[in-house]
Amino acid sequence: MSIRRIGVLPGIVAIGFVVAARMLGSLQSLELAAYDTFMRLRPDEPIDERILIVGINEEDIQKLKAYPVPDREIAKLLRTLQSYQPAVVGLDIYRDMPVEPGHKELASVFKEMKNLVGVEKVLPDISGMTVKPPPDLPNEQVGFADAIYEADWTRRRGLLGTSNLQDEWRFSLSLNLAKIYLKEKQISLGNVTNDQYGMSFGVTKIVRFLSNSGGYISADDKGSQMLINFRSNSNPFRVVSLEQIVNRKIQPDWINGKIILIGMTSPSTKDYVLSSATKNQAPPWIYGVEINAHITSQLISAVLDKRPFINSLGEFWEYLWIITWAVIGIYSARKFSFPITILSLIFLSYVLLVFCWWLPVVPPLLILFFHGIGTVFAAVERENESLQVRIQERQLVINQTFDIIHNGPLQILARMMRQVEDNNQEMSPQQFLLELRQLNQELRGVYKLVKQESLIGGNNFYLSQERVIDLQKPIHEVLNEVYLDVFERDFPGFKTIKINVVKFEPLNERNLNIQLRHKICRFLEEALCNVGKYAQDTTRLEIICKQNEGKNIIRVTDNGLGINQVSDSSHQGFGTQQALTLAKQLGGEFQRCANSPKGTICQLTWSSEKILQWKW
Structure with missing residues (x-):
């Protein structure tokens, strides 16, 4: 709600209420008391x-x-x-x-x-x-x-x-x-x-x-x-x-x-x-x-x-006088001290009565009073809304930070731990040092990425310090760029792939705001990273982005080591929780299931008509 609307809406309500009360005669005793006071003074x-x-x-x-x-x-x-x-x-x-x-x-x-x-x-x-x-x-x-x-x-x-x-x-x-x-x-x-x-x-x-x-x-x-x-x-x-x-x-x-x-x-x-x-x-x-x-x-x-x-004055001019002061009050509430308007009204009304012109003073005073009270409540409400927005923005930054850490340093650590724990593989000191250097670089890049995303407010999607995607472009084009960037990363699961089926078709983007676009990109990045890091012996990867029977579908399918065969619990960790939350916000469904005869299917479906109107 803009400052202008905050100032105008209480004023309009106050004008309607006070004018109606005056027409019914409810303000007459107050007006006569004010008249008597001015007469004595x-x-x-x-x-x-x-x-x-x-x-x-x-x-x-x-x-x-x-x-x-x-x-x-x-x-x-x-x-x-x-x-x-x-x-x-x-x-x-x-x-x-x-x-x-x-x-x-x-x-x-x-x-x-x-x-x-x-x-x-x-x-x-x-x-x-x-x-x-x-x-x-x-x-x-x-x-x-x-x-x-x-x-x-x-x-x-x-x-x-x-x-x-x-x-x-x-x-x-x-x-x-x-x-x-x-x-x-x-x-x-x-x-x-x-x-x-x-x-x-x-x-x-x-x-x-x-x-x-x-x-x-x-x-x-x-x-x-x-x-x-x-x-x-x-x-x-x-x-x-x-x-x-x-x-x-x-x-x-x-x-x-x-x-x-x-x-x-x-x-x-x-x-x-x-x-x-x-x-x-x-x-x-x-x-x-x-x-x-x-x-x-x-x-x-x-x-x-x-x-x-x-x-x-005649009735028309009296109500014009009342409404004029209401407008002045609404304007002054944004431009200078509100009490000055009230004091000016009282002083001018008194001076006019000294010169024997009796103009209504109580109705415009009540309008200014109610308008002031309404403006205060509206401002408090706006401040509460602003606080909620700031809390949500901070939560979004926290989530984005965890996304970056989860999809970068934590994945490197997980890979290093997996290699160390795997008795069939030995990691040379040079390879171990190389992994540590990459981890060091990823950790140093976290601050810069978070700072960039928080300053720009989510209009861009950061895949790395060097790769930035404009989220205002068609979503299927954005997702294609995410796929291209992730597939260039040095993940073991990508090295064995021989067949790569990719289809990025336009989606129904109705009700899809920037925050949801951001989360959908993170979903695809997470799904692809999981294939590259955990789907062992993958030879075929299929990435589908399309519409089917009124629903948007994003599906990543591999034929590597299936989730039923994976002992690592990370598949049910933060990434999965994020995907489930995203599906709820989209009014759709998230599935991670086994592929036949082996592998994993990771799929997100939703209808644009069912997207929940979340407050971000």
């Missing part, structure tokens, strides 16, 4: 001084000794605020029923304040309940306080417009506050062409949330929603208490011409949600009035300051 923005939050906190409730806050206290608060001439006031407290004492006073204030916006709840909750608006406020001065919660009960989206149970289109409190504030600046709220839920302030189009925006998959996008671009600051707005307003412990310019939001900031009222996207101090929650402040600030800042909405 953004550089700090300045406080939006156009908005003031009047938070009725726990101390206020303790001093009033009443909850809900009585209408009289709300009326007193509103009149005090109105004396400072705010641009608009949002009362983020339900007042669908009287909370005595002081209901008449509050009703009077509702009728007097034309820049006041109250709240209602238009979408039924789990129990099917809704909350009606304050009865003394006209519809244009009422906005809903309904919110969209995620599965983890966090707020990332703002609902700006929706239909109530009577199928009437209603605006949110935040949108109404921004609408009134911007109207004084001659900027009005309008519709968007070809989008029944789209809205804009002048030329500034509100980027509407869609079901697959950013990291969301098939989310509920009913009504007119937008992603909340929380102001990046641990204290994004100025917050004062009810007591500070009523006792006028504030600066007039905090209120004059500003947007005022009144709501509960006491933990006991439980008007809060957990937040992961804002830089809140502990405890990690954000009050409902603060979220409305963020949404209102987002709307007016987009119009007046060109502060962008959170944007996302």
Whole structure:
């Protein structure tokens, strides 16, 4: 397996797995967590001084000794605020029923304040309940306080417009506050062409949330929603208490011409949600009035300051972004440090979100991670395969070395021992010395032959230091050259031969690799050497290499002293074992049997269709 395939295959598998998981929505929670983290890490923005939050906190409730806050206290608060001439006031407290004492006073204030916006709840909750608006406020001065919660009960989206149970289109409190504030600046709220839920302030189009925006998959996008671009600051707005307003412990310019939001900031009222996207101090929650402040600030800042909405790419471009990073990861895994790619992805995704572009970061990260793991496993597997190959190559070298030693020095030693042991023959000192010299030469040639074969990798077959055969030639031609070389050797069995029958015809070489060719050559060399060394009084030698009935046949037949008459055990030694192993690899058969009336038949047969696919 090539390095390129090792790098590409895990990447392709990772892409398919992660893309499928994303389409099924399995990665949404991870993507939202990454989004929240990036949102918290953004550089700090300045406080939006156009908005003031009047938070009725726990101390206020303790001093009033009443909850809900009585209408009289709300009326007193509103009149005090109105004396400072705010641009608009949002009362983020339900007042669908009287909370005595002081209901008449509050009703009077509702009728007097034309820049006041109250709240209602238009979408039924789990129990099917809704909350009606304050009865003394006209519809244009009422906005809903309904919110969209995620599965983890966090707020990332703002609902700006929706239909109530009577199928009437209603605006949110935040949108109404921004609408009134911007109207004084001659900027009005309008519709968007070809989008029944789209809205804009002048030329500034509100980027509407869609079901697959950013990291969301098939989310509920009913009504007119937008992603909340929380102001990046641990204290994004100025917050004062009810007591500070009523006792006028504030600066007039905090209120004059500003947007005022009144709501509960006491933990006991439980008007809060957990937040992961804002830089809140502990405890990690954000009050409902603060979220409305963020949404209102987002709307007016987009119009007046060109502060962008959170944007996302279309689905096609998001998946192209994911696959592009996967390709970069596959490429970088081969070219430079893989962690650099991961860090680059995270940094670029963060920078893009700072500029209000939310692109998927978890899917490409997972692809890079899985690709990295897959590449490591593939590399380990390749290393194991490489180790096996090296072991097999070393084993092959060992076998080849033994072949060379067996067919050279060991055969000379065997011949010398046979002559010494044979009482009918005497070896002269000169002949003995000649044999020793030949043995010395053969031993010195072993190293060179083994080195040559191991370096060239078996493409050539070495019969001796001087004789090299190209194994890529037709096998019958190679075998003929083996026969010619061996028959020239000074073996006693060859000296008595009078009839030599030789036939080398083309064989079926299908599935015959270099290693098998090498072994077949060694087989013929071994068979011929055995005749020359052990077949005494041989007068006829027949060497056949042909095809017969779909089978390849290599047969060496002599009429010398047959194997049943030979006491030497070398015939059942390493050479025989090699021949049996070769026959198994070829899917064929090896036979060594007696010839009639005397002699030996050594035969190897196989069919090219049955050759085993061995790993070399």
